[in-house]
Amino acid sequence: MDHIEIKPYQPLLLEPSLAALHYGQAIFEGIKAYKDSDGNAFIFRPYDNFRRFNNSAERMSMPVVPEEIFMEGMKMLVDLDKNWIPNSPDHSLYIRPFMFSSDPVIGVKPSDSYKFMIILSPTGPYYSTPMKIYVEEKYTRAAPGGVGFSKNAGNYGASMLPTVLAKKAGYDQVLWTDAFEHKYVQEVGTMNIFFIIGNTAVTPSLEEGTILEGVTRDSAITVLRDMGLNVEERKISVDDLMDAHRAGLLYEVFGTGTAATISLIKELKYKDYVMQFDTENWRIAPELKKRLNDIRYGKTPDVHGWMYRI
Ligand SMILES: Cc1ncc(COP(=O)(O)O)c(C=O)c1O
Numbered sequence: 001m002d003h004i005e006i007k008p009y010q011p012l013l014l015e016p017s018l019a020a021l022h023y024g025q026a027i028f029e030g031i032k033a034y035k036d037s038d039g040n041a042f043i044f045r046p047y048d049n050f051r052r053f054n055n056s057a058e059r060m061s062m063p064v065v066p067e068e069i070f071m072e073g074m075k076m077l078v079d080l081d082k083n084w085i086p087n088s089p090d091h092s093l094y095i096r097p098f099m100f101s102s103d104p105v106i107g108v109k110p111s112d113s114y115k116f117m118i119i120l121s122p123t124g125p126y127y128s129t130p131m132k133i134y135v136e137e138k139y140t141r142a143a144p145g146g147v148g149f150s151k152n153a154g155n156y157g158a159s160m161l162p163t164v165l166a167k168k169a170g171y172d173q174v175l176w177t178d179a180f181e182h183k184y185v186q187e188v189g190t191m192n193i194f195f196i197i198g199n200t201a202v203t204p205s206l207e208e209g210t211i212l213e214g215v216t217r218d219s220a221i222t223v224l225r226d227m228g229l230n231v232e233e234r235k236i237s238v239d240d241l242m243d244a245h246r247a248g249l250l251y252e253v254f255g256t257g258t259a260a261t262i263s264l265i266k267e268l269k270y271k272d273y274v275m276q277f278d279t280e281n282w283r284i285a286p287e288l289k290k291r292l293n294d295i296r297y298g299k300t301p302d303v304h305g306w307m308y309r310i
Pocket residue numbers: 030187189190191192212213214215216217256257258259
């Protein structure tokens with residue numbers, strides 16, 4: 001991997017013994033490019049995704065991708081295709097870098113060869129209605145020492161059955177909890193989670209390596225602090241949440257991610273205890289979403305240096 005090639009989108013010709021298909025060395029990223037009202041193109045925090053990509057690569061025993069390949073390749077591709085960044089509000093160009101092992105060998109070992117690629121797709125507005133969530137007590141997404149912090153394909157494969165079961169039961173997603181007791185909160189579906197308790201925004205901390213270090217999560221922490229809230233990154237038990245709810249102090253619950261930005265949660269169920277929220281009257285999550293979008297679409301000064309100009 002020592003040079004960048006840009007080709008028209010096309011099928012790949014791959015061996016049936018392709019290592020990634022059998023042993024799962026496959027990682028990816030999700031990033032978005034936006035246009036401001038003058039038509040200038042920007043990518044939101046791509047260096048953070050670049051760092052996370054290489055953290056995933058290391059955990060999966062894959063080679064790290066040099067910055068000049070990842071960043072230059074992305075820049076060249078988005079520049080070439082910038083007319084595909086829609087001009088309309090709430091639209092963007094989704095950027096999907098990915099890498100997989102490509103040895104044509106049946107045998108469990110790190111591959112000697114890998115393919116790194118970036119594909120693009122324009123995306124429209126993501127009208128997410130407030131979600132119904134239950135606390136997952138059977139299935140586990142991640143355990144300490146595992147791969148929860150990495151954006152590898154297997155994490156998503158493993159999450160599909162629990163998510164299908166949640167949908168069958170009338171819920172939108174599950175709230176993942178710790179592998180040992182199913183008591184401590186991790187993430188919601190494929191989003192990081194925030195709770196507004198009193199005047200404090202609380203989100204699970206990263207140190208156990210069981211949650212993905214979301215770029216939107218980090219941006220939300222910064223913007224919530226800009227808005228004057230205290231933000232705590234810590235262990236959060238479902239019991240703490242229920243206590244706060246009973247005391248009338250659990251005001252808002254929302255997920256953060258590149259796709260939906262901020263996704264409101266209107267119902268959270270744990271065993272027989274159901275917490276319901278009147279999302280229409282929330283103030284913090286909608287304000288956070290607006291501030292993030294204003295930065296992304298160049299409507300407000302980019303004081304944190306998040307927008308990477310193409
Ligand atoms: C498991 C998981 N958690 C959290 C996130 C949110 O991360 P980000 O804000 O970087 O999109 C994602 C999406 O990438 C995800 O797949």
